[in-house]
Each structure stands twice: as structure tokens, then as C-alpha cells.
Amino acid sequence: MQVQDVCRQWxxxxxxxxxxxxxxxxxxxxVAASAAADGGSGWHTPRAGAAAWTALACLPLVVRSRWPLPVVLATLAVDLTHLARVPDFSLSPAASLVxxxxxxxxxxxxxxxxxxxAASLAITALYAVSRSVSPLAGDSLLRFDLAIAATALGDAVxxxxxxxxxxxxxxxxxxxxxxxxxxxxxxxxRIRIARELHDVVAHHMTLVNAQAGVAHHLMRTDPDRAYQALAHIKDNSRTALDELRATVGLLRQPDDAPDSRVPLPGLADLDALIGSLQAGGLPVRFERTGLVRPVAPATDLTAYRIIQEALTNTHKHARAAEALVALDYGADALRVTVTDDGRPGAPKGPGTGxxxxxxxxxxxxxxxxxxxxxxxxxGFRVHAELPLALAPGNHPKPLAPKGP
Incomplete structure (x- = not known):
């Protein structure tokens, strides 16, 4: 097999x-056929004429891959001439078959x-005429069949x-x-995890920074309130670590050692989110309208993250006296609106967008x-319309299980 591969490659x-x-x-x-005696009784000197005609017919085959149709015409012309001049030589159409x-x-x-x-008909007709036999005789039909077989074999290949x-x-x-x-x-x-990390870090670090500032400011004048601010810092940092652990857990393989995970947040956690922002100094009002009912898990997480990011931006970039979170449960969509009353000229902190x-x-x-x-x-307004139930093509891969 190895020798065949080498030959094929060469x-x-x-x-x-x-x-x-x-x-x-x-x-x-x-040449061997021309040297064989009639009847197979022995060998004699090869007939130079028959060998020369065959060599002349085979000469165009050297370029048969480059010009296949002209080669067919050339070999057929030589083979037909040979067949007319030497009708008893049986290999005369061999070059044409190739x-x-x-x-x-x-x-x-x-x-x-x-x-x-066309070649089959020409070879059969000339053979029959040169040998004075019927075109339907066995030897005539054999040459017809050989030409057809050569064409059929090439077509199959x-x-x-x-x-x-x-x-x-x-x-x-x-x-x-x-x-x-x-x-x-x-x-x-990667984009999904980056969004999760951004939302978790941006929200909780903003609150920690604000509460740390409050604690620093009140440490000497009002130690009790400063102590409360430090307690909020502790709670927020622990929550941030838990959410980061759950998000980074997405990168684990199924066969990795199990680790503690917390449920990803949803609309049921809005009270805790609003409470943490109020503790950081941003008053937030919360309203629900429509028939409150369960939503798809992906919608639940998406609505929470949008509210979280909108309130974090309000707390970080605007001097707002109050923010409003409104949830409106429609027939097939959940409308989420977050507004604030920040002054148009309020200075804004650095942001990446x-x-x-x-x-x-x-x-x-x-x-x-x-x-x-x-x-x-x-002020500023964020409005989102999210489907209550997801279509079959909109079910993203779950980010983490809703449970420990």
C-alpha cells in the first residue's frame, strides 16, 4: 500500500x-501481439509496420490530459487509417479507447x-467494410462495445x-x-460574563464608595451613623463577593470540584437592592401596575440588571433627590421604567458607557x-420592554442555577 501511495504521488x-x-x-x-504467430503456435519477429502504426496512434496520448478532445480526434484518425490498411490487426483502436x-x-x-x-459507429462501420462482414457481426459489435465501455468507464470515474x-x-x-x-x-x-461582572462590580463598588465617604465624613461627628455606614459596606461587599463567585463559577467545567453558589438575583430581590441604595443616600420609590405574575427566568434577571444599572448610574453620575422604579405587567410584555430628577447641570463622574x-x-x-x-x-429616563415569556429561539444558555 505504501508503494502505491508513493507511485500515485509521483x-x-x-x-x-x-x-x-x-x-x-x-x-x-x-509489439508482443505482432510477434505472436497465428493460432498461438509460436513466436516470430515483430511486424514493424503494425508496431509503428500503434506507436503513431499512441503519440498524442502524451498530452491527453491537457487537450482531451483533440487527442481523441488524432488517435481516432490514426486508428481508422491503420484499421483500413491492416484490417487483421486486432489492437488498432486501443489508443482511441484510452x-x-x-x-x-x-x-x-x-x-x-x-x-x-461517433467513434463507436466509425470504428464499427470501418471494421465491417474492411473485413467485408456485417456491422452486426460479433467482431464488429465487440469494437462498438469497447468504445462505449471506455466512454462509460470514464464517465463513471x-x-x-x-x-x-x-x-x-x-x-x-x-x-x-x-x-x-x-x-x-x-x-x-464572554460578553455575557463581562456584562455580569460589570453590573456586579459597578453597582456594589459604587455603593461601597458612597458609604465609605459617609463613614469617613461622620466618623468624628456622629460615630453611630458612621458605624451603620460601615455595616452597610460590609453587607454590600459580602453580596458583591457572593455574586462574583456565582458569575465566575460559570467558567468552571462540569467535572470541577463543587463550590458554593448563590442564586442569581431577580425581581424578588428589588427590595434589597432599593434598600442598599437608600442606605447609600439615594431615595428610591417603587411602583407596580398590572397583573403581577411570574416571568421567564431570563426576563427576571434582565429586568433586575437593567434596574440595578440604571439606579447605579443615577447614584454615581447625577445629583438626584429621588429615583422612581416602575414595573408595568402588560399582556405579553413587562415594561420597566427608571427615572430620576437629577438637575441638567449636575456634574457627572467618569463613565465608560x-x-x-x-x-x-x-x-x-x-x-x-x-x-x-x-x-x-x-433628569434621566431608562425604559425597557421585555417579553414575559421567551420565544423558542430566544432562550439563552442559563448563566447559573437558581439554587445552591
Whole structure:
């Protein structure tokens, strides 16, 4: 098997040698046939004329891969002339058979079969005339069948090559598609985790920073309130660590050692969120309208994160006296609105804009929308419309289990 592979690779690199190999074999067989005595009783000196005609017919085969149709015409012309001049030589159409096979493997089916049928009829007719036999005689039909068989074999080889090429192309395309899908999933998961980390860190660190400032300011004048601010810092930092642990736990493999996890937050945790912000100095009002009912887990988390980010931005960037969180349960959508009364000229802290981008990405991921902008009467407004139940194509991969 290894020798065959080496030979195949060598002939693949040397096209002329590959094309000439059948010609050499035909000439060798023709010389041997011309040296065989009639009836198989012995051997004699090869007939130079028959060998020369065969070699002349095989000469165009050296370029059969490059010009298959002209080679068919050239070999057929020589073979027919040889057949007319030496009708008793049985190998006269051999070069034409090789050329017909090559044409069928390298041209269209219509061209191959047109040339094959024409060559079969010409060879059969000339053989019958030169031997004065019927075209339907056995020897005449044998030459017709040989030309048809050479064309059919070449057509079968061409079809097999095309089928293998299509299979390989589909396999390569499937491999590329799998790789692209894997890269897309990795990118989506990376963005998802980045959003989680941003929301957790931005919210809790903002509260810790604000409460630390309060504690620092009141440490000497009002130790009791400073002590309360430090207690809030402790609570918020512990909550941040728990949420970070749950988020980073997404990166674990299924067979990793189990670790403690906390449930990802949802609308049921809004009271704790609002309480932490109020402890940090931002009064927040909360309103619910419509028929309150359970929502899809992804919508639950998305609504919470949007409210969390909006209130964090209000606390961090605006001098707002109050913020309002409103949930409106519609027939098939949950409308989330967060507004504040920050003054238009209020100084704003440095920001990257990732929070607003994260809101939109979260909403888009489950088929919702988010609009943000300044209010004409002052302040800022974040409004989101999220589906209560997700469509089959909008179910994102769960970020973490809702339980320990």
C-alpha cells in the first residue's frame, strides 16, 4: 500500500509521465501481439509496420490530459487509417479507447458521449467494410462495445470524482461552520460574563464608595451613623463577593470540584437592592401596575440588571433627590421604567458607557428593547420592554442555577 501511495504521488507531480504510461503499455502489448504467430503456435519477429502504426496512434496520448478532445480526434484518425490498411490487426483502436476514457473523465457528459458514440459507429462501420462482414457481426459489435465501455468507464470515474469533491467540500464547509459557531458561542459567553461582572462590580463598588465617604465624613461627628455606614459596606461587599463567585463559577467545567453558589438575583430581590441604595443616600420609590405574575427566568434577571444599572448610574453620575422604579405587567410584555430628577447641570463622574451598552445587549438577547435619554423636565429616563415569556429561539444558555 505504501508503494502505491508513493507511485500515485509521483505521477501526480509528473503529468506528462502519467499521460504517457498507457501509451507505453499499449505499444508494448502491440509489439508482443505482432510477434505472436497465428493460432498461438509460436513466436516470430515483430511486424514493424503494425508496431509503428500503434506507436503513431499512441503519440498524442502524451498530452491527453491537457487537450482531451483533440487527442481523441488524432488517435481516432490514426486508428481508422491503420484499421483500413491492416484490417487483421486486432489492437488498432486501443489508443482511441484510452483517449475516449480520458475525454469522459475531463469533459462534460454531453461532449464525452457524443464523441464516444461517433467513434463507436466509425470504428464499427470501418471494421465491417474492411473485413467485408456485417456491422452486426460479433467482431464488429465487440469494437462498438469497447468504445462505449471506455466512454462509460470514464464517465463513471468523472462522476465519482465529482461526488467525492462535493462530499469533501461539504465536510470542509461543515468544519468551518462548526469552528465559526464555536467562536460565536465563546464570544457570546464572554460578553455575557463581562456584562455580569460589570453590573456586579459597578453597582456594589459604587455603593461601597458612597458609604465609605459617609463613614469617613461622620466618623468624628456622629460615630453611630458612621458605624451603620460601615455595616452597610460590609453587607454590600459580602453580596458583591457572593455574586462574583456565582458569575465566575460559570467558567468552571462540569467535572470541577463543587463550590458554593448563590442564586442569581431577580425581581424578588428589588427590595434589597432599593434598600442598599437608600442606605447609600439615594431615595428610591417603587411602583407596580398590572397583573403581577411570574416571568421567564431570563426576563427576571434582565429586568433586575437593567434596574440595578440604571439606579447605579443615577447614584454615581447625577445629583438626584429621588429615583422612581416602575414595573408595568402588560399582556405579553413587562415594561420597566427608571427615572430620576437629577438637575441638567449636575456634574457627572467618569463613565465608560458600558452600562448602557450592557442594558441594550441584555434586552436584545431575549427579544426586548431599551431606550434611554434625558427627560425634558430634567433628569434621566431608562425604559425597557421585555417579553414575559421567551420565544423558542430566544432562550439563552442559563448563566447559573437558581439554587445552591
Amino acid at each position: 505521477f501526480a507531480r509528473h503529468e506528462r509521465a502519467r499521460d504517457a504510461l498507457p501509451a507505453v503499455l499499449v505499444v508494448v502489448v502491440a 483517449a475516449l476514457y480520458t475525454l469522459a473523465t475531463r469533459s462534460t457528459r454531453r461532449t464525452a458521449w457524443t464523441a464516444g458514440l 468523472r462522476s465519482r470524482r465529482l461526488r467525492l469533491a462535493r462530499v469533501e467540500a461539504r465536510a470542509e464547509n461543515a468544519e468551518r461552520t462548526r469552528e465559526a459557531e464555536a467562536r460565536r458561542r465563546v464570544t457570546d459567553e 458600558h452600562g448602557l451598552i450592557g442594558m441594550r445587549e441584555r434586552a436584545n438577547a431575549i427579544g426586548g428593547t431599551v431606550t434611554t435619554g434625558a427627560r425634558p423636565e430634567g
